[in-house]
Amino acid sequence: MAPRILMNIAGEGVMKRVGIYLRVSTNGQTTENQRRELVAIAARSGWQVVGIYEDAGISGAKGRDKRPGFDRLLKDATGRKVNMIAAWSVDRLGRSLQDLVGFLTDLQALGCDLYLHQQALDTSTPSGRAMFQMCGVFAEFERGMIRERVNAGLARAKERGVKLGRRPVKVSVEARIRDLRAEGMGILKIGRTLGIGTSVVQRVLAQAEL
Incomplete structure (x- = not known):
């Protein structure tokens, strides 16, 4: 099958050079099922798999510096070696909506797309781009709610006479x-x-x- 040409996040037609990201949280699990399914999807779609990046036994809550496979993938995306990232599920990438939106924002700046198998999300399609925009809206809503809760808590503490700030050292x-x-x-x-x-x-x- 000839390489498939799709529209990336920026709306440009490009050949799909895919980096497949695999992750499991414990050493007792295996990434083999993720690998097999994502490689098959790439073959059916005519995507060129240029690399498979794996973090085995590493929690998604860990930062990029603790996930060498993820770090290498992002470096290759920045270097334009890959222009689409494929993962089994959104929770393979991170543990919060804000993490995902930040990740997608970085990919958007690079003109790199994202395919998530379990969520049927493909940002190279119009519906996938719309979903990306909705994620941004909900992430901003979440940030606003957190700010409101923090400010409300500070106001209540002030009303009770609680002194805020660093505790003095004897x-x-x-x-x-x-x-x-x-x-x-x-x-x-x-x-x-x-x-x-x-x-x-x-x-x-x-x-x-x-």
């Missing part, structure tokens, strides 16, 4: 931090010794230098 603790530092102790060890966070140690030492 004078005796500040003195101990400076003494230990003067003795040559490192910031991490000072925090462990006094049972406080390293950010507190850093803040006290920074203030002492002013």
Whole structure:
């Protein structure tokens, strides 16, 4: 079958060079079913599979730096080696709507499409592009709701007289931090010794230098 020409997110006709992304959360699972089905779909669609990128036993909640297969895939998309990414399901890519929309936004800027098998989402089609736009709307709604809840919580705390901001450090603790530092102790060890966070140690030492 000849390579299939489709419309990418930007509306341009391009040959589909597909990077297949596979992921399972535990070492007891296998990506073989995902691989077999996605390779078959690519063959039926006339897409050219240029790479298979796999993260086995890695949670989708992990960032890009903890998912080497995902990182390599995005680098190849940025380098225009692939112009479509195919995955089994949306939860193979990330764990939140905001993660997905951010990912899609990056792909849109690159003119790279996305195919999700379980959701029947293909951003190279008009209906897929419309779904992408709806995802953006819902993600913005989610962000707005989070902001409203945070602001409402702060307002309630203020009404109850709760003091917001950093908790003050006791004078005796500040003195101990400076003494230990003067003795040559490192910031991490000072925090462990006094049972406080390293950010507190850093803040006290920074203030002492002013």
